[in-house]
Amino acid sequence: MGMFSGWIGHLVDAHCRKDSTGRLVFLPYGRRRVGYYLDSASDRQKVKALVAIYAVASMLLQVLGSTSSLVITLGAISGRTGPLAGKLEFALIIYFISAFTFYWLPMLLLWRLYRSLLPELCSSLPEVAPQAMGSLQTLPNPLRRGALIVACAGLLLMGGIFFLVSRSQCPVTYPKARSGAAGGTH
Numbered sequence: 001m002g003m004f005s006g007w008i009g010h011l012v013d014a015h016c017r018k019d020s021t022g023r024l025v026f027l028p029y030g031r032r033r034v035g036y037y038l039d040s041a042s043d044r045q046k047v048k049a050l051v052a053i054y055a056v057a058s059m060l061l062q063v064l065g066s067t068s069s070l071v072i073t074l075g076a077i078s079g080r081t082g083p084l085a086g087k088l089e090f091a092l093i094i095y096f097i098s099a100f101t102f103y104w105l106p107m108l109l110l111w112r113l114y115r116s117l118l119p120e121l122c123s124s125l126p127e128v129a130p131q132a133m134g135s136l137q138t139l140p141n142p143l144r145r146g147a148l149i150v151a152c153a154g155l156l157l158m159g160g161i162f163f164l165v166s167r168s169q170c171p172v173t174y175p176k177a178r179s180g181a182a183g184g185t186h
Contacts, residue, residue: 008048008052008055008056009048011051011052011055012044012047012048012051012052015027015028015047015051016038017035017136018136019128019136023037023038023039024037024038024039024044025037025038025128025136026038026047026122026125027136028118028121028122029118034127034128035127035128035136036122036125036126036127036128037125037126037127037128038125039126043124043125046121047121050114050117050118050121054110054114057110058107058110061103061106061107061110062103062107064102065099065102065103065104065106065107066099066103068098068102068103069095069098069099069102069103070095070158070161072094072095072098072102073091073094073095073098074161074165076090076091076094077090077091077094077165078165084166087166088166091162
């Protein structure tokens with residue numbers, strides 16, 4: 001469980017910066033919007049809980065949504081015959097419909113829920129002055145490089161799967177029936 005809690009800590013740190021005095025600042029809406037100081041451990045725990053729930057739910061929706069969309073698309077085009085362009089067009093239509101249903105719509109609903117909970121969470125936190133927002137420093141995050149590697153590997157894997165699925169199959173030839181068989185009619 002230590003590795004998982006460390007991963008969650010890095011996800012929380014991705015939403016945080018430090019000001020010039022070293023105070024931790026939570027940026028729930030991004031760097032260009034309002035920020036809040038996390039002065040106490042209880043404030044950090046409140047923020048960590050909400051960001052952790054959102055991050056884990058988001059990751060699950062991303063993995064399950066994109067995987068189910070890919071499986072549905074591959075299943076829909078597996079028995080389809082015709083030219084490659086027709087199969088690809090059909091696959092893209094099926095993928096966009098299933099991705100909207102299983103991935104984009106749930107992610108939008110999760111984001112709206114997260115944004116509706118943020119004002120209540122941040123109402124007790126002291127707000128960062130606008131002039132201090134320009135001098136915020138990024139916290140070191142070793143997950144960024146790993147996430148980029150995983151994303152590139154996933155894209156290569158999906159490309160390989162689409163390549164294998166779209167390859168033309170070897171034609172099967174059946175032997176011709178013999179016309180001069182014994183007992184044949186004239």
